[in-house]
Amino acid sequence: MKTVLSVDDSASVRQMVQLTLQGAGYQVIQANDGADGLAKAKSTQVDMVVTDLNMPVMNGLSLIQALRKLPDYRGVPIIFLTTESDAGVKQQAKAAGATGWITKPFQKDQLVAVVKKVLGS
Amino acid sequence: MTSSDIGDTNDTFRQESQELLEELERVLLDLEHRPTDGDLIDCAFRALHTLKGSGAMFGFDRLAAFTHHVETAFDRVRKGEIKATADLIELTLAAKDRMRLLIEAPDEVDEASGEQVLARLQDVVAGASTDAAPADVAPAEGRPATWRVCFRLPVGAMSSGSNPLLMIEELHDLGEATVVAQTDSIPPLDELDPGECYVGWDVQLRTTASRETIEQVFLFLLDDMELSIERLEAPADAGYAEGGPLEESDDVPVVAEAPSVQPPPAEAAALQDEPAQKSSAAPSPEQTPRAASAGAKSGGSVRVPAERLDEMMDRVGELVIAQSRLKQLTKASEESQIKSVVEEIERLAGELQDITMGVRMVAIGTLFGRFRRLVHDISNDLGKEIELVTEGEETELDKTMIERLADPLVHLIRNSSDHGLETPTGRAEAGKPAKGRITLTARHAGAEVLISVRDDGRGLDRERIQARAEDNGLIAPGAKPADQDLFKLIFEPGFSTAKEVTNLSGRGVGMDVVKRTIDELRGAIDVRSQTGEGSEVTLRLPLTLAIIDGLLVRVGRSRYVIPLSAVEECVELTPEADVRSTGRSFLNIRDELVPFIRLRELFRSQVGSDPFQKVVIVSAGGARVGLVVDQVLGDHQTVIKSLSKLHSDVKSFSGATILGDGTVALILDVPQLVEDGQAHDDRFKAAS
Numbered sequence: 001m002k003t004v005l006s007v008d009d010s011a012s013v014r015q016m017v018q019l020t021l022q023g024a025g026y027q028v029i030q031a032n033d034g035a036d037g038l039a040k041a042k043s044t045q046v047d048m049v050v051t052d053l054n055m056p057v058m059n060g061l062s063l064i065q066a067l068r069k070l071p072d073y074r075g076v077p078i079i080f081l082t083t084e085s086d087a088g089v090k091q092q093a094k095a096a097g098a099t100g101w102i103t104k105p106f107q108k109d110q111l112v113a114v115v116k117k118v119l120g121s
Numbered sequence: 122m123t124s125s126d127i128g129d130t131n132d133t134f135r136q137e138s139q140e141l142l143e144e145l146e147r148v149l150l151d152l153e154h155r156p157t158d159g160d161l162i163d164c165a166f167r168a169l170h171t172l173k174g175s176g177a178m179f180g181f182d183r184l185a186a187f188t189h190h191v192e193t194a195f196d197r198v199r200k201g202e203i204k205a206t207a208d209l210i211e212l213t214l215a216a217k218d219r220m221r222l223l224i225e226a227p228d229e230v231d232e233a234s235g236e237q238v239l240a241r242l243q244d245v246v247a248g249a250s251t252d253a254a255p256a257d258v259a260p261a262e263g264r265p266a267t268w269r270v271c272f273r274l275p276v277g278a279m280s281s282g283s284n285p286l287l288m289i290e291e292l293h294d295l296g297e298a299t300v301v302a303q304t305d306s307i308p309p310l311d312e313l314d315p316g317e318c319y320v321g322w323d324v325q326l327r328t329t330a331s332r333e334t335i336e337q338v339f340l341f342l343l344d345d346m347e348l349s350i351e352r353l354e355a356p357a358d359a360g361y362a363e364g365g366p367l368e369e370s371d372d373v374p375v376v377a378e379a380p381s382v383q384p385p386p387a388e389a390a391a392l393q394d395e396p397a398q399k400s401s402a403a404p405s406p407e408q409t410p411r412a413a414s415a416g417a418k419s420g421g422s423v424r425v426p427a428e429r430l431d432e433m434m435d436r437v438g439e440l441v442i443a444q445s446r447l448k449q450l451t452k453a454s455e456e457s458q459i460k461s462v463v464e465e466i467e468r469l470a471g472e473l474q475d476i477t478m479g480v481r482m483v484a485i486g487t488l489f490g491r492f493r494r495l496v497h498d499i500s501n502d503l504g505k506e507i508e509l510v511t512e513g514e515e516t517e518l519d520k521t522m523i524e525r526l527a528d529p530l531v532h533l534i535r536n537s538s539d540h541g542l543e544t545p546t547g548r549a550e551a552g553k554p555a556k557g558r559i560t561l562t563a564r565h566a567g568a569e570v571l572i573s574v575r576d577d578g579r580g581l582d583r584e585r586i587q588a589r590a591e592d593n594g595l596i597a598p599g600a601k602p603a604d605q606d607l608f609k610l611i612f613e614p615g616f617s618t619a620k621e622v623t624n625l626s627g628r629g630v631g632m633d634v635v636k637r638t639i640d641e642l643r644g645a646i647d648v649r650s651q652t653g654e655g656s657e658v659t660l661r662l663p664l665t666l667a668i669i670d671g672l673l674v675r676v677g678r679s680r681y682v683i684p685l686s687a688v689e690e691c692v693e694l695t696p697e698a699d700v701r702s703t704g705r706s707f708l709n710i711r712d713e714l715v716p717f718i719r720l721r722e723l724f725r726s727q728v729g730s731d732p733f734q735k736v737v738i739v740s741a742g743g744a745r746v747g748l749v750v751d752q753v754l755g756d757h758q759t760v761i762k763s764l765s766k767l768h769s770d771v772k773s774f775s776g777a778t779i780l781g782d783g784t785v786a787l788i789l790d791v792p793q794l795v796e797d798g799q800a801h802d803d804r805f806k807a808a809s
Binding site: 048068074075076077078094097098099100101114117118119120 | 277281282283284287290316345
């Protein structure tokens with residue numbers, strides 16, 4: 001079973017990601033900010049990361065930059081789940097090494113479809 | 122055109138339409154399993170179309186009119202307007218039967234039943250179309266189109282988590298995709314960054330999906346990547362190869378329909394010198410059964426009346442005899458020129474014989490094909506789900522033999538379906554899958570062909586057979602025959618253990634037909650059964666009826682032929698062994714005791730024996746016996762002439778042949794002799 005790390009400071013969003021992805025057959029680990037996410041990603045090798053952009057302590061961009069420096073996370077898909085739809089932010093995220101993004105509010109189906117797309121079923 | 126010409130062409134039409142109907146039936150039965158297979162649907166349509174067309178041409182107007190409606194239905198299936206439902210297939214099978222009647226005996230066919238079939242056909246067609254076009258037949262987005270999708274990932278895409286393999290897989294999910302990797306930008310190994318993707322892809326995709334759906338595959342990368350999606354102008358139902366060939370790069374295999382074997386790009390670079398072993402050559406599992414059924418398709422080419430083949434075979438047989446006489450006559454001749462001509466004729470006659478035999482050989486698939494319908498009907502009649510599995514359709518067998526096997530096999534299959542396979546509830550109780558399975562197998566084993574009918578039913582009921590055999594006086598009460606021997610009794614006339622007579626079997630006629638036919642074909646029957654597991658009847662048949670390779674031997678003044686296929690070796694009977702073995706006739710062949718029979722004694726030859734007798738070791742059914750002869754004369758192509766009815770009870774001989782000098786040589790019945798020899802062996806073992 002593939003494992004997805006859900007990083008978001010909103011517990012409700014994390015829960016929704018967890019329930020949705022569990023229903024689609026993935027295992028989900030939660031982290032409530034970038035630093036927590038980085039620590040959890042280091043201790044457990046996950047297959048994919050879904051992260052918020054604006055978070056306290058360490059934001060999503062820094063998380064991606066940190067993850068991409070780890071050899072184990074060079075090619076692991078990282079998806080942004082964000083309310084930002086500004087093209088400039090997307091460009092920044094991409095430059096940092098994001099695989100793709102989903103704009104909040106999102107449909108459960110959409111999330112599953114994207115995860116399946118980048119992770120394979 | 123004379124009236125007899127018209128008769129001839131009508132015959133041709135009948136023959137052709139017969140084949141078309143058989144083809145149609147085969148296709149329909151296949152279609153039952155793969156209702157969306159476009160090739161099958163086309164095939165059915167074409168058969169109907171041809172039937173209609175040539176029917177009208179040859180004056181079978183009613184056939185043409187009737188077929189027209191069925192053809193129309195299948196045209197709609199072909200266009201994806203309606204679905205090939207089980208009902209439609211069933212009804213088309215019924216229509217097919219009616220078409221056959223309309224060809225064979227149009228006068229006996231009444232209109233009303235035809236109207237009925239057509240009315241039902243209309244209902245079914247209406248029902249099938251309101252079932253709403255299912256995605257796999259007529260997709261919502263319309264007819265399939267061919268697209269050419271070229272893409273190359275942006276730099277760094279792999280390290281930001283994009284995986285081109287998944288994209289290729291996704292394209293495959295959309296439709297039929299042919300994928301060619303463009304490897305021209307792969308740098309030399311020392312400059313290669315293993316985290317980077319240097320490969321581009323050129324995909325020809327035949328799909329009903331829209332451009333937007335295809336673009337969705339590359340979501341997130343659309344802005345940065347190189348992507349071109351163009352629609353090819355090829356018509357929708359033409360093969361996509363017509364859309365212009367994909368340009369393959371020099372040395373990387375085309376990876377079609379097998380995305381899983383595509384090496385990851387970095388590896389692809391390293392592996393590029395490897396030969397294209399993982400190409401698209403492997404057939405998809407769906408294609409395999411069709412390839413197997415090709416056996417049923419053979420035929421084609423030139424039509425020759427069966428009798429003419431038989432006549433030809435007969436003449437070739439005579440020619441072979443005449444040729445061997447010629448050979449004998451010129452044996453003593455010093456004329457080297459005549460001898461060379463004789464040798465030439467011998468060679469030609471041999472070749473001619475091989476070819477003629479080859480012409481008579483037909484793949485047994487033609488016969489197996491017929492049983493699929495039988496099983497289909499039986500399973501409906503009995504309310505049992507039965508699956509017929511056929512193996513070895515390509516096995517070739519003498520044409521006459523195939524024709525004569527039809528009846529016995531029908532009986533065996535019926536018997537298996539009726540008695541062997543349990544009812545669905547019975548099967549559920551026994552923990553077996555609801556669908557019973559009958560396996561029809563043909564294969565070559567030496568000079569024999571083995572055809573077996575196997576079911577996974579309840580197996581033969583030993584007790585009931587024993588009781589029944591005792592009632593019929595076939596065995597002594599209380600006798601304990603071996604399973605093998607007991608089971609064979611089911612083939613005796615009048616033998617039936619069925620508690621009640623059904624439509625299909627149980628009347629006690631039938632199984633004895635099997636035995637009689639197989640006997641006539643000089644074959645044998647083996648029965649195996651495992652209670653609760655199923656039973657298997659194997660018919661062992663000689664490859665051909667007409668000619669065998671024989672070993673000509675002399676005993677006293679007479680000559681005999683031993684079928685060469687049964688001969689293992691010839692050894693000398695040394696005087697010591699001869700003396701030592703009086704009383705206990707055994708020979709030590711490489712540390713194995715082989716019983717032998719002195720043919721001289723068996724045939725009561727009055728002439729004194731040769732000083733150096735030979736032993737021909739023959740085998741049958743796994744047992745070996747030595748036959749002591751005076752002289753081994755050599756191999757001899759033997760045209761078998763059967764013995765007259767007067768001699769039918771003569772054991773030890775299976776037939777006769779005419780030798781080169783015109784005299785008759787009897788053909789030894791090896792299985793019988795081996796049995797005698799083994800009986801001798803058993804007696805010896807019991808005594809010692």
